[in-house]
Amino acid sequence: MPHATATFNGQIIAEADSYETVEGNIYFPPTAIKAKDALTETSLTTFCPWKGTASYYNITVDGKEAKDAAWYYPKTITDRAEKIKDYVAFLEMSEDDEAQYNNSNRAFLQAIIARSVLTFDEAKPILAAISTVHERKEILPEDVTEADFNSYISAANTKISAFDLEIRSTYHQTTRQRVYSLVNSTSDPIAQLATVHTADEISFLKRVLDAMFETYNTRRQEVMAINSMQAMKLARPAAEGRRESQNGATQGSSGQGLTLVQAEKMLKTLVEEGWFEKSRKGYYSLSPRALMELRGWLIETYNDPDEEEEEEEQLPRIKVCMACKEIITVGQRCDKRTCAARLHDICTQNFFRIQKSKKCPCCKTDWSGKSFVGERAVTSSDKNQSGTRRGGATSRREKPLAADSNGAGEPDNQRERDGEEEAEEGREEEDTES
Numbered sequence: 305m306p307h308a309t310a311t312f313n314g315q316i317i318a319e320a321d322s323y324e325t326v327e328g329n330i331y332f333p334p335t336a337i338k339a340k341d342a343l344t345e346t347s348l349t350t351f352c353p354w355k356g357t358a359s360y361y362n363i364t365v366d367g368k369e370a371k372d373a374a375w376y377y378p379k380t381i382t383d384r385a386e387k388i389k390d391y392v393a394f395l396e397m398s399e400d401d402e403a404q405y406n407n408s409n410r411a412f413l414q415a416i417i418a419r420s421v422l423t424f425d426e427a428k429p430i431l432a433a434i435s436t437v438h439e440r441k442e443i444l445p446e447d448v449t450e451a452d453f454n455s456y457i458s459a460a461n462t463k464i465s466a467f468d469l470e471i472r473s474t475y476h477q478t479t480r481q482r483v484y485s486l487v488n489s490t491s492d493p494i495a496q497l498a499t500v501h502t503a504d505e506i507s508f509l510k511r512v513l514d515a516m517f518e519t520y521n522t523r524r525q526e527v528m529a530i531n532s533m534q535a536m537k538l539a540r541p542a543a544e545g546r547r548e549s550q551n552g553a554t555q556g557s558s559g560q561g562l563t564l565v566q567a568e569k570m571l572k573t574l575v576e577e578g579w580f581e582k583s584r585k586g587y588y589s590l591s592p593r594a595l596m597e598l599r600g601w602l603i604e605t606y607n608d609p610d611e612e613e614e615e616e617e618q619l620p621r622i623k624v625c626m627a628c629k630e631i632i633t634v635g636q637r638c639d640k641r642t643c644a645a646r647l648h649d650i651c652t653q654n655f656f657r658i659q660k661s662k663k664c665p666c667c668k669t670d671w672s673g674k675s676f677v678g679e680r681a682v683t684s685s686d687k688n689q690s691g692t693r694r695g696g697a698t699s700r701r702e703k704p705l706a707a708d709s710n711g712a713g714e715p716d717n718q719r720e721r722d723g724e725e726e727a728e729e730g731r732e733e734e735d736t737e738s
Contacts, residue, residue, distance in 0.1 A: 307319065312342070312363050312370060314365070315339055315342065317365075318339075318392060318394065319332075319338060320335075323391070324387050324388050326388055327450055328451045332391060332394075334392070342363050342365050343361040343374060345360070346359075346360045346362055346371070350482075351628040351629075354654070356377050357629070358375045360372040361374040363394075372458060373458050374392055374393065381657075395451070395458040405462070406438070408438040409459050411434045412431065412434060413464070415427075415430050415434075416471065416484065419578075420577060421591070421592065421593045422484045423481050424450060424453055424482065424484075427448075427456075427484075428453075431443075431445075431448045432445040432447065457471050465489075469486060470489045471484055471486050471487075473485075474595065475628070475630070477632070477648055477650070485578065485596055487596055487597040493601055494506065501570075501573075505562065505566075508570055515535075516528050516529060516530055518621065523619065525681040527587075527678065527681050528633040528678060529633070531587050532588075535588065536568070539564055539566070540560065541559065574588075579591055579594045585683065589633055589634070589679070590633060599631060602631065603620075603622050606621040619644050623646045625646055625651055626655065626665050627648065627654070632647070633677065634648070634680075635651075635678065636648075636671075636675065639670075
């Protein structure tokens with residue numbers, strides 16, 4: 305095994321003759337770190353489905369800093385990842401600043417700005433083309449490694465941090481692909497959208513988000529998505545909007561809303577800009593980019609308890625996966641409606657393997673995997689509902705959602721629905737006890 309070193313700004317940070325190589329990255333054992341004072345832990349974490357959650361370090365030597373340039377896994381989640389537990393990996397760094405950030409780095413940054421979001425597979429041909437020009441020899445996409453990609457990301461983040469910008473990543477909730485996006489790390493994301501959209505378009509967006517995370521996000525059905533027909537009903541504002549009456553209308557808004565054509569165009573634009581995704585069944589939901597950039601705003605906006613329910617026990621509307629701690633809008637939930645446990649589909653296998661039992665991590669009831677978060681909360685119940693409930697005819701008050709012509713639900717009165725849910729939950733608990 306060849307001798308390995310990690311250096312920055314002329315100082316050796318780590319060196320070893322024995323180490324682990326995973327996915328092209330050298331992982332140094334803790335005893336190989338020679339300059340511990342140069343490492344400062346940051347708030348950044350990323351999640352890998354087979355390795356676990358990684359924590360990051362900034363590296364600082366003689367006043368020069370490389371942001372999030374080293375990482376390690378304090379807790380691994382599979383047997384094959386156990387060998388790198390607490391081992392530290394480093395991005396490739398150069399002592400020459402111009403060599404570290406040159407025209408190839410600038411071209412890469414322009415590419416990610418132009419695309420809004422990027423995956424490693426999408427980045428490989430881009431980096432191959434950039435490297436071919438920069439190195440004056442042909443570089444094929446298959447020659448681009450994940451370490452190369454991470455090096456470009458780190459170099460870009462070091463340069464753009466002064467502008468409150470950062471390239472962040474998260475796993476797509478359904479495809480397992482890691483998605484990278486350029487996000488603003490400080491300003492209000494809705495204010496950012498207002499720079500390219502009209503006040504009426506922003507008001508429409510807010511109504512759509514209210515529908516996703518309030519109207520169609522109840523204990524009974526956590527859909528957190530909206531179909532075209534439901535969105536069209538929000539093109540013009542209602543006479544009174546609860547949140548608008550609290551926060552006031554968007555500055556500059558005419559109050560007239562959008563036409564149906566304008567609303568449909570706005571939805572299409574939000575998909576093209578990488579804020580929304582549209583499923584095969586026609587549901588709009590927040591994209592990975594939106595979940596990264598809107599995370600703080602979503603929690604602050606929708607997890608405030610309602611004044612009329614502040615004395616009652618209330619689950620947060622924006623919940624996180626028990627495994628990866630990222631916001632969950634697609635996945636599985638505990639069968640017990642009063643329990644807050646949620647898991648992404650891509651996280652369940654390793655999560656329950658570690659637990660060694662398929663029990664809810666909060667209330668310890670059996671985890672069936674048949675209660676869903678996302679559009680499946682509607683589509684799965686549509687398949688199962690055949691006009692009967694608990695062996696008898698379904699009364700009007702017992703319907704969780706009144707199906708519209710698109711198969712999606714329109715909610716009943718909120719307070720009436722919450723009362724029904726609590727009563728039914730009580731009946732379920734009584735059945736369990738008996």
